[in-house]
Amino acid sequence: MRALLLAVVMMAWAAAAMAIDTAPAFEDPAKQARYERLARELRCLQCRAETIADSNAFLAADLRKQLRQLIAEGKSDQEILDYMTARYGDYVLYKPRVTPRTWLLWAAPVLFVLGGGALAAVVILRKSRLPDSDPSDPGLGAS
Amino acid sequence: MWRYLLPIVLFAILIGFFVAGLRRDKETLPSPLIGKPAPEFTLPRVEDPSKQISNAEFAGRPYVVNVWATWCVGCRQEHDALLEIARRGEVPLIGLNWKDDLALAQQWLAQLGDPYVASAFDQEGNVAIDWGVWGAPETFLVGADGTILYRHISPITLEIWEREFVPRIRQGRARE
Numbered sequence: 001m002r003a004l005l006l007a008v009v010m011m012a013w014a015a016a017a018m019a020i021d022t023a024p025a026f027e028d029p030a031k032q033a034r035y036e037r038l039a040r041e042l043r044c045l046q047c048r049a050e051t052i053a054d055s056n057a058f059l060a061a062d063l064r065k066q067l068r069q070l071i072a073e074g075k076s077d078q079e080i081l082d083y084m085t086a087r088y089g090d091y092v093l094y095k096p097r098v099t100p101r102t103w104l105l106w107a108a109p110v111l112f113v114l115g116g117g118a119l120a121a122v123v124i125l126r127k128s129r130l131p132d133s134d135p136s137d138p139g140l141g142a143s
Numbered sequence: 144m145w146r147y148l149l150p151i152v153l154f155a156i157l158i159g160f161f162v163a164g165l166r167r168d169k170e171t172l173p174s175p176l177i178g179k180p181a182p183e184f185t186l187p188r189v190e191d192p193s194k195q196i197s198n199a200e201f202a203g204r205p206y207v208v209n210v211w212a213t214w215c216v217g218c219r220q221e222h223d224a225l226l227e228i229a230r231r232g233e234v235p236l237i238g239l240n241w242k243d244d245l246a247l248a249q250q251w252l253a254q255l256g257d258p259y260v261a262s263a264f265d266q267e268g269n270v271a272i273d274w275g276v277w278g279a280p281e282t283f284l285v286g287a288d289g290t291i292l293y294r295h296i297s298p299i300t301l302e303i304w305e306r307e308f309v310p311r312i313r314q315g316r317a318r319e
Contacts, residue, residue, distance in 0.1 A: 062269075
């Protein structure tokens with residue numbers, strides 16, 4: 001258990017430490033943090049399963065360059081994400097927006113927990129109503 | 144009854160998701176630019192970098208922008224189709240040479256033939272970003288009103304040209 005926890009912590013740390021470019025893009029640490037965060041929110045469309053922060057594809061490099069420029073111009077996060085979606089569509093967002101098409105995606109974890117909980121409650125309540133010694137119960141392991 | 148039916152129903156729903164996922168075309172993403180004004184660009188010409196080419200020169204009539212590069216295998220595949228489309232002369236083809244080497248690009252046009260009225264040399268890839276380009280070859284159809292009517296990703300063929308591009312060009316002409 002402890003080893004697992006350690007592994008998870010180390011993986012999370014490794015992801016945070018992954019260098020995008022060799023040199024930091026900005027001297028200002030706040031801008032650099034924004035740059036790194038936004039680069040992780042944008043998808044590289046050449047490689048699909050990677051963010052532009054992780055990808056070596058040249059399109060990812062170009063989009064990082066564009067991102068640096070937009071941040072340097074003082075654009076807000078929303079303006080930058082709008083700039084990208086205007087050109088590449090919502091798919092460029094690594095974290096999908098909540099829209100009529102994606103609400104099920106976002107709601108799915110909650111629905112699964114609620115559904116599973118309801119199912120568990122029904123089964124437990126039904127079983128608890130059964131007498132403790134059921135003559136028809138053949139024993140443990142049978143349902 | 145439900146005890147037996149429910150797993151089957153859930154399984155059917157799951158299969159439904161799989162089938163829908165298989166049928167969906169995940170390669171060609173829809174362009175958010177369709178129906179929007181074509182982004183303007185002015186870039187050096189591949190043929191002669193001392194001269195410039197702007198798509199604004201073509202405003203008022205339909206034209207095609209074809210994204211190509213010498214490093215792009217698909218571009219080599221579609222080149223003959225482009226030459227034939229250019230020969231038919233329905234609309235002018237503007238090349239957008241994407242992140243390429245100028246000498247290689249010039250050599251490509253000299254050796255394989257030049258289907259373009261002009262090719263814009265987008266070495267930095269900034270114009271490509273404005274057009275939402277992510278994989279060459281891409282072919283855009285721009286209408287006479289300057290809006291992007293259609294985008295095709297992957298090598299174009301005469302069949303695709305006749306099926307997707309020609310009707311849209313004719314439709315635009317009929318409305319004028």
